[in-house]
Amino acid sequence: MTMHEEDKRPAYEDLAVALDGGDEGLRRFLDDAHAADLAEWISELDRNDTARILALLSVEQRSELLNFAEDAERIQILEQMDVAEIVEVVEELPADEVVDLLALTDDARTEQVLRKVDFGRAQGLRQLARYDEETAGGLMTMEYVTVADDVHVGDAIKEIRSEDGPAAEEEGGVFVVDSKGRPVGYVSDRDLLTTPIHTPIREVMESNLIPVRAHDDQEEVAQLVYKYNFSAIPVVDHQGALIGVISGEDALEVLQEEAEEDIMRLVGATPQLQFTRLPTWQRVRHRLPLQLLTVMGGLVTAQLLELIVSTPAGGEREVQDFLRYLPIVIGLAGNVGIQSSTILVRAFATGEVGPDREAAVVRSELGVGLMIGLICGVLTGLMASHFEGHSEFGATVGAAVAVAVVWAAFLGSVIPLFCQRRGIDPAIVAGPFLITLSDISGAAIFGCIAKFTFLK
Amino acid sequence: MTMHEEDKRPAYEDLAVALDGGDEGLRRFLDDAHAADLAEWISELDRNDTARILALLSVEQRSELLNFAEDAERIQILEQMDVAEIVEVVEELPADEVVDLLALTDDARTEQVLRKVDFGRAQGLRQLARYDEETAGGLMTMEYVTVADDVHVGDAIKEIRSEDGPAAEEEGGVFVVDSKGRPVGYVSDRDLLTTPIHTPIREVMESNLIPVRAHDDQEEVAQLVYKYNFSAIPVVDHQGALIGVISGEDALEVLQEEAEEDIMRLVGATPQLQFTRLPTWQRVRHRLPLQLLTVMGGLVTAQLLELIVSTPAGGEREVQDFLRYLPIVIGLAGNVGIQSSTILVRAFATGEVGPDREAAVVRSELGVGLMIGLICGVLTGLMASHFEGHSEFGATVGAAVAVAVVWAAFLGSVIPLFCQRRGIDPAIVAGPFLITLSDISGAAIFGCIAKFTFLK
Numbered sequence: 001m002t003m004h005e006e007d008k009r010p011a012y013e014d015l016a017v018a019l020d021g022g023d024e025g026l027r028r029f030l031d032d033a034h035a036a037d038l039a040e041w042i043s044e045l046d047r048n049d050t051a052r053i054l055a056l057l058s059v060e061q062r063s064e065l066l067n068f069a070e071d072a073e074r075i076q077i078l079e080q081m082d083v084a085e086i087v088e089v090v091e092e093l094p095a096d097e098v099v100d101l102l103a104l105t106d107d108a109r110t111e112q113v114l115r116k117v118d119f120g121r122a123q124g125l126r127q128l129a130r131y132d133e134e135t136a137g138g139l140m141t142m143e144y145v146t147v148a149d150d151v152h153v154g155d156a157i158k159e160i161r162s163e164d165g166p167a168a169e170e171e172g173g174v175f176v177v178d179s180k181g182r183p184v185g186y187v188s189d190r191d192l193l194t195t196p197i198h199t200p201i202r203e204v205m206e207s208n209l210i211p212v213r214a215h216d217d218q219e220e221v222a223q224l225v226y227k228y229n230f231s232a233i234p235v236v237d238h239q240g241a242l243i244g245v246i247s248g249e250d251a252l253e254v255l256q257e258e259a260e261e262d263i264m265r266l267v268g269a270t271p272q273l274q275f276t277r278l279p280t281w282q283r284v285r286h287r288l289p290l291q292l293l294t295v296m297g298g299l300v301t302a303q304l305l306e307l308i309v310s311t312p313a314g315g316e317r318e319v320q321d322f323l324r325y326l327p328i329v330i331g332l333a334g335n336v337g338i339q340s341s342t343i344l345v346r347a348f349a350t351g352e353v354g355p356d357r358e359a360a361v362v363r364s365e366l367g368v369g370l371m372i373g374l375i376c377g378v379l380t381g382l383m384a385s386h387f388e389g390h391s392e393f394g395a396t397v398g399a400a401v402a403v404a405v406v407w408a409a410f411l412g413s414v415i416p417l418f419c420q421r422r423g424i425d426p427a428i429v430a431g432p433f434l435i436t437l438s439d440i441s442g443a444a445i446f447g448c449i450a451k452f453t454f455l456k
Numbered sequence: 457m458t459m460h461e462e463d464k465r466p467a468y469e470d471l472a473v474a475l476d477g478g479d480e481g482l483r484r485f486l487d488d489a490h491a492a493d494l495a496e497w498i499s500e501l502d503r504n505d506t507a508r509i510l511a512l513l514s515v516e517q518r519s520e521l522l523n524f525a526e527d528a529e530r531i532q533i534l535e536q537m538d539v540a541e542i543v544e545v546v547e548e549l550p551a552d553e554v555v556d557l558l559a560l561t562d563d564a565r566t567e568q569v570l571r572k573v574d575f576g577r578a579q580g581l582r583q584l585a586r587y588d589e590e591t592a593g594g595l596m597t598m599e600y601v602t603v604a605d606d607v608h609v610g611d612a613i614k615e616i617r618s619e620d621g622p623a624a625e626e627e628g629g630v631f632v633v634d635s636k637g638r639p640v641g642y643v644s645d646r647d648l649l650t651t652p653i654h655t656p657i658r659e660v661m662e663s664n665l666i667p668v669r670a671h672d673d674q675e676e677v678a679q680l681v682y683k684y685n686f687s688a689i690p691v692v693d694h695q696g697a698l699i700g701v702i703s704g705e706d707a708l709e710v711l712q713e714e715a716e717e718d719i720m721r722l723v724g725a726t727p728q729l730q731f732t733r734l735p736t737w738q739r740v741r742h743r744l745p746l747q748l749l750t751v752m753g754g755l756v757t758a759q760l761l762e763l764i765v766s767t768p769a770g771g772e773r774e775v776q777d778f779l780r781y782l783p784i785v786i787g788l789a790g791n792v793g794i795q796s797s798t799i800l801v802r803a804f805a806t807g808e809v810g811p812d813r814e815a816a817v818v819r820s821e822l823g824v825g826l827m828i829g830l831i832c833g834v835l836t837g838l839m840a841s842h843f844e845g846h847s848e849f850g851a852t853v854g855a856a857v858a859v860a861v862v863w864a865a866f867l868g869s870v871i872p873l874f875c876q877r878r879g880i881d882p883a884i885v886a887g888p889f890l891i892t893l894s895d896i897s898g899a900a901i902f903g904c905i906a907k908f909t910f911l912k
Contacts, residue, residue, distance in 0.1 A: 008576070036666055036685070040671055083625045090875060132534065157649055160646075160649050160650060172644070172645065187630070189644050189646050190616075190628050191643075193613055193616050193645055193649065194574045208490055226709075226712070228490060228492045229524070248705065249685075249704065249705070252709070255712050256711050256712055256715060259712060259719070260715065260802060260806070264799070266613065266798075267791075267794050268795065279826060280820065282824040283828065284831070287795055287824065288831065291832050292835075294787045294788050294791050295784065295835055296783075297781055297787070298836070299836075299839055301780075301784065302780045302843070303843070316772040319776055320772075320776065320779060323776060323779030323780060324757075324758045324761045324762065324779060326782070327754055327757050327782060327895060327899070328753075329759075330783060331753070331754055331895060332747055332751065332754070335746055335750050335888075336723070336743075337890070339724065339743055341721075342719055342720070343720070346716060361641075364736065367736040368739045368743065371736060371740045372740055372743060374748055375747075376750075380755075383751070383755055384758075387755065387758070429716075438785060439783060443783070
């Protein structure tokens with residue numbers, strides 16, 4: 001972390017000291033602390049300390065704390081609040097955050113809260129809660145400022161000032177809608193501030209909008225925001241009318257989270273890595289499936305090799321040479337396969353490869369695999385031949401490397417592509433399954449080639 | 457990609473059609489196209505078509521195009537512009553973008569451009585260009601609006617209106633500075649719009665700032681923005697005076713890019729993956745080093761096994777059994793090692809694990825490794841014993857799996873930690889090197905245990 005002498009941010013230890021003192025000192029400490037830090041510290045505290053802190057926080061501070069906290073801590077905090085307190089918080093937070101929060105309480109409690117919230121807002125919240133968390137609808141808020149397309153800049157400013165609560169406070173900019181409620185433009189707050197108030201809104205608005213639908217995948221929306229650098233993106237219904245807005249920041253955070261998830265899935269771990277917070281056994285349970293797959297793959301490989309080894313034709317010495325060089329063949333194939341699949345998985349995730357370029361990318365990966373296979377095959381073959389003093393053996397190892405590597409590159413590009421087309425998340429399949437498949441087929445390829453050459 | 461009937465975004469094919477027609481039609485097409493799309497298409501066009509398009513674009517459109525283009529296309533575009541045209545573009549773009557752009561032209565040309573830019577701005581640009589690209593200084597702009605801490609909201613709005621060019625147009629919000637130029641608060645444009653103009657600025661400003669230094673790593677800055685949800689972060693000199701501002705959006709994009717880089721490095725590919733744009737041979741060259749490492753590791757393993765295999769004590773059949781089960785032992789160890797290292801690399805990259813929690817995380821990884829090792833060891837041992845009908849053999853395989861997995865978990869957490877402390881990027885070392893090391897040591901561990909048991 002950045003540490004300067006002037007960096008006086010309070011640390012967890014300071015909270016521990018404040019907790020040992022009286023309520024007055026603790027309150028002063030909490031007033032100075034940032035909600036993001038407090039949210040982190042809460043995860044280390046017991047129920048009593050958390051309750052004491054919650055009692056000292058203002059409604060605004062509690063809302064901020066809930067806003068920054070992870071789901072595990074949110075549940076803990078919500079459990080210690082009564083319905084009236086939750087209602088207060090709900091009135092402070094933007095709609096998309098409220099929906100995420102209420103999803104963490106049980107249905108009966110959510111219902112009690114919604115009955116005490118302003119009727120119109122409660123309806124909107126119920127509507128939002130219906131969308132899948134992973135879609136544009138799950139990411140959007142219905143609280144934002146809109147103006148008609150025939151107003152002037154000054155009218156838009158007045159409209160923002162007349163709004164109350166989250167709509168005016170949270171999202172920047174205003175959307176301009178036509179008489180049918182369809183978004184036709186966007187004006188940033190900065191443009192509103194710097195343009196003379198009598199200017200027609202049509203003259204300052206950015207009209208190059210790309211609306212999305214509520215059921216669109218959140219990752220696709222995030223890609224649009226990243227590519228076009230949008231400050232906000234409009235969500236429309238099937239008639240094209242504006243029903244929600246997603247802020248650019250929320251969308252960019254989706255990309256970051258999805259990157260994290262991809263990496264973890266590629267190595268067969270779960271996205272929610274929580275280190276010391278999760279007990280060891282739970283972390284083991286998340287990571288074990290990949291290992292079990294490897295156990296199965298290894299056992300299949302061992303049986304496969306038994307078929308080759310048990311043939312009386314091959315001399316014992318040759319069999320041993322074959323087996324000793326097996327790790328290098330499957331190691332190389334596995335590497336190339338996982339490189340290809342990782343590159344494709346990320347390319348799909350960031351939108352770099354659209355449906356029109358899929359075939360080209362698979363061809364390109366095969367080209368790369370072929371070249372790497374040939375280079376490594378020749379190199380490994382020469383060295384094996386040199387070390388073992390047996391050129392037929394060297395040639396076999398080299399050929400096996402070349403074929404196994406090209407095959408792995410093929411698997412590593414075709415499997416993610418197949419998953420992507422079938423709507424299966426390629427990251428889950430591309431890592432662990434691919435390596436197991438590539439190990440088994442690598443052993444089979446080497447075995448078959450060896451059968452026709454030095455094991456003959 | 458999101459595809460609706462109402463999605464009328466022009467595609468590359470439409471550009472090709474427009475290029476076949478006259479200049480008037482092409483100009484109309486370009487006026488409707490988004491600069492982000494155009495930047496993508498340019499990469500597929502030849503020099504002549506690019507020149508024709510550039511000639512038809514307005515200064516604003518060219519600036520936008522350069523803003524969205526990747527470095528390879530930026531170089532191509534800049535080569536086709538004369539100094540006067542570059543100066544026009546420089547006047548449109550924010551300072552941080554200009555510095556990135558000028559870094560792509562040769563020094564003599566940069567000098568010519570800077571001499572024609574407003575003197576004060578040129579000085580600022582020269583200053584910015586001195587910072588390392590990967591630091592806060594390389595990410596910040598010196599063009600933003602500041603106000604004194606004793607003004608009112610109305611004064612701040614006037615200040616924004618009086619500014620001209622990028623400072624007023626690009627960054628949102630204003631920073632409030634004290635009499636010594638130190639940042640004491642930040643006010644968003646939305647707050648300026650919604651607060652009565654006679655309110656003292658001190659009453660609306662967010663005063664919980666965390667300033668960074670120009671030489672701080674950009675990733676650390678990005679982590680702060682992500683954690684605290686800042687709209688902008690102030691950069692200060694050693695006296696604490698404000699010298700630059702980094703927008704929250706730019707910082708979040710850094711996190712996204714670093715995630716991409718980490719994944720690619722973990723599999724030994726380079727971060728700049730460009731698919732069909734990069735010729736196959738270049739992509740091969742980027743990915744070959746990992747394979748060469750595997751070749752070397754595999755050859756070392758083969759020699760190591762020769763030591764075990766050549767011992768006259770072990771029967772031929774036992775040696776073969778040993779070799780046949782080697783892939784499963786090194787496969788499991790490699791998986792666990794790469795899981796641990798990936799989790800740590802990402803934890804360092806997102807700032808989830810600070811220096812104070814490093815030891816705890818290594819302990820936690822070892823705990824997970826031990827448990828996975830025991831589970832997989834028992835399982836693999838039982839199955840090997842069943843398949844081969846030889847319980848001592850099964851026990852050996854099981855023990856080897858357990859020890860090799862724990863050892864790999866140790867390597868997978870200690871190596872990234874060591875790199876992080878020494879300032880080496882852990883992602884580069886944690887992937888390929890780790891797997892090679894884990895393969896070789898896994899073979900050695902299995903060999904040693906086998907020597908004392910069934911190969912005795």
